[in-house]
Amino acid sequence: MADMDNVIKCMARQLRDGDIAYTGLASVPAVLAVALARHWGVNTWFINVAEIYEPEDFIITPSSGDPYSLINGRGFVISLDAFDLARRGQLDVMFFSAAQVDRRGNMNLSVIGNYEKPRVRLPGGAAAAYLYRRARRIVMWLREHSRRTLVERVDFITAPGPTKQGPHLTICTPKAMLEFDHVSGELVLTGLFSGVNIDEVINNMAFKPRVREPLSMLEPVTDEELQFLGRLDPSGVRYL
Amino acid sequence: MARNKLMSINEALDLINDGDEIAIGGMSFHRNPMSMAIAIVKSNKRDLALVDREPGLAFDLLTISGRVKRIRAAMVTFEHFGIAPGFRRMVEGGEVEFVEDVCEGVMAGLRAGAYGLPFMPSAIALDSDLVPLNVKRGIWKVTKDPFNDQELVVVKAIRPDVALVHVHKADERGDVEIYGPKYEDLLKIQAARKAIVTAEEIVSEDYFRDHPERLTIPGFMVTAVVHSPRGAWPTSMYGYYKADYEIIKKYFDSVKAGLSIEKVLEVFTHG
Numbered sequence: 042m043a044d045m046d047n048v049i050k051c052m053a054r055q056l057r058d059g060d061i062a063y064t065g066l067a068s069v070p071a072v073l074a075v076a077l078a079r080h081w082g083v084n085t086w087f088i089n090v091a092e093i094y095e096p097e098d099f100i101i102t103p104s105s106g107d108p109y110s111l112i113n114g115r116g117f118v119i120s121l122d123a124f125d126l127a128r129r130g131q132l133d134v135m136f137f138s139a140a141q142v143d144r145r146g147n148m149n150l151s152v153i154g155n156y157e158k159p160r161v162r163l164p165g166g167a168a169a170a171y172l173y174r175r176a177r178r179i180v181m182w183l184r185e186h187s188r189r190t191l192v193e194r195v196d197f198i199t200a201p202g203p204t205k206q207g208p209h210l211t212i213c214t215p216k217a218m219l220e221f222d223h224v225s226g227e228l229v230l231t232g233l234f235s236g237v238n239i240d241e242v243i244n245n246m247a248f249k250p251r252v253r254e255p256l257s258m259l260e261p262v263t264d265e266e267l268q269f270l271g272r273l274d275p276s277g278v279r280y281l
Numbered sequence: 282m283a284r285n286k287l288m289s290i291n292e293a294l295d296l297i298n299d300g301d302e303i304a305i306g307g308m309s310f311h312r313n314p315m316s317m318a319i320a321i322v323k324s325n326k327r328d329l330a331l332v333d334r335e336p337g338l339a340f341d342l343l344t345i346s347g348r349v350k351r352i353r354a355a356m357v358t359f360e361h362f363g364i365a366p367g368f369r370r371m372v373e374g375g376e377v378e379f380v381e382d383v384c385e386g387v388m389a390g391l392r393a394g395a396y397g398l399p400f401m402p403s404a405i406a407l408d409s410d411l412v413p414l415n416v417k418r419g420i421w422k423v424t425k426d427p428f429n430d431q432e433l434v435v436v437k438a439i440r441p442d443v444a445l446v447h448v449h450k451a452d453e454r455g456d457v458e459i460y461g462p463k464y465e466d467l468l469k470i471q472a473a474r475k476a477i478v479t480a481e482e483i484v485s486e487d488y489f490r491d492h493p494e495r496l497t498i499p500g501f502m503v504t505a506v507v508h509s510p511r512g513a514w515p516t517s518m519y520g521y522y523k524a525d526y527e528i529i530k531k532y533f534d535s536v537k538a539g540l541s542i543e544k545v546l547e548v549f550t551h552g
Contacts, residue, residue, distance in 0.1 A: 066309055066335050067360040090308070090335070092462035103361040103526050106309040106335070108462050108519045119463050121388060128404050150356075151381060151411075162372045162379070164364050167335060167356035170409040171385035201408035281361045 044215030051213035053077040061086040062134040068105040071136035094118040101274035135176035144248040146202025149195035166199035173200035186214035191246040232257040302330040304469040306446030313339035314445040316512035322346040334387040341367040353380035366536035393438035394472025405434040444473035451480035455503030461519035479509035
């Protein structure tokens with residue numbers, strides 16, 4: 042069992058009955074989180090960058106924008122309409138990942154290093170500089186829980202973190218769960234995967250987060266859930 | 282009787298001028314105008330600019346062709362293969378100027394262009410570091426909502442010289458059917474001064490009379506129609522064929538390995 046399966050389960054746990062959720066490009070873990078939540082019986086609406094409305098089944102390919110990957114939809118909902126929905130305050134959940142997130146919840150998908158002469162030119166933030174503030178809840182995943190990804194200050198603010206008014210931000214990593222605290226204006230540690238030590242979580246971050254007691258214990262995927270994810274994604278795109 | 286707009290790919294190429302800004306249809310690895318993109322790579326066009334929201338293969342190929350000097354997009358990704366390889370190389374090397382936008386910005390700009398308006402208000406977060414950059418570039422401006430005095434980012438209209446869109450069916454008049462996902466392709470065609478469509482199938486004039494609900498774009502919006510079966514390959518064409526990820530991976534590896542554009546084009550010779 043790989044870390045990403047647990048991350049996907051943590052993401053799926055954030056979905057609730059009645060949510061309208063949207064997934065973007067390069068977001069196979071997010072598509073699988075929606076699929077897993079539905080598998081548990083969570084009754085969400087699902088729209089996506091592939092523009093396939095309410096697919097019945099999933100066959101994961103290297104592209105979460107692949108219309109052939111989302112099977113038996115009930116029609117097509119274009120991204121323009123999905124983003125208008127968010128602007129009106131009606132999109133419940135948007136998923137993001139990032140190269141860096143900082144103490145304030147700012148995220149970076151633009152560059153590592155100097156903007157004009159970057160060490161790495163990242164792909165760009167897509168909808169982040171807008172949806173990261175406009176969806177009601179943000180679910181973020183990080184493939185790596187490290188000082189490289191959880192930084193004191195991002196190299197570039199592609200999208201600014203939440204304000205005191207919102208949105209709600211939850212970050213799932215292979216070790217833990219962090220949430221944006223609207224009072225302190227910072228990320229706080231709110232959950233740990235069982236078997237992970239709190240020092241191991243904090244020592245692998247470049248800033249020391251406050252801890253919200255009692256910490257919730259995050260459940261790893263069960264064999265049955267793993268089998269489900271494996272059926273949808275037999276070639277393991279989620280681990281790439 | 283409308284003019285017959287059916288032409289060869291080389292005739293369509295003549296509609297593109299050096300220095301033109303081109304809006305690329307499709308998204309990621311889906312419904313990209315590949316046949317037209319390859320034709321441009323092989324042409325002698327110069328100083329082109331590209332614009333799209335979330336482009337993929339066609340955009341990346343054009344970016345390494347040496348024919349493009351500026352690109353504008355919200356995200357240039359090869360998704361689970363990695364960062365778009367040509368984009369990364371050309372932008373890190375300073376060979377192509379990258380105007381980093383946001384989905385909201387590209388959509389607002391295309392909407393303004395399509396609606397015939399000078400600019401469009403947006404919900405782009407004022408605290409993004411992209412705001413001062415794009416204000417300086419002259420494509421965004423921070424202004425006040427005239428009704429409540431709150432600050433917001435407005436986006437200047439995007440009016441591409443040309444839109445390149447691959448479609449399912451078209452007739453000689455330029456009437457077009459796109460089946461399934463549309464992305465911003467309608468806005469691109471409306472905002473652009475010229476629209477070149479490549480079509481999987483050329484249908485008779487009776488087709489849209491028999492199926493009027495299938496009309497996506499009326500012919501008067503379209504400048505040229507090129508018959509181009511499998512013209513999106515190796516990207517997908519919903520309803521017709523899936524993306525060929527083996528070929529896309531080969532492209533990714535070839536570009537990453539730093540192969541010449543001639544060698545990279547060989548990836549596409551077995552369609």
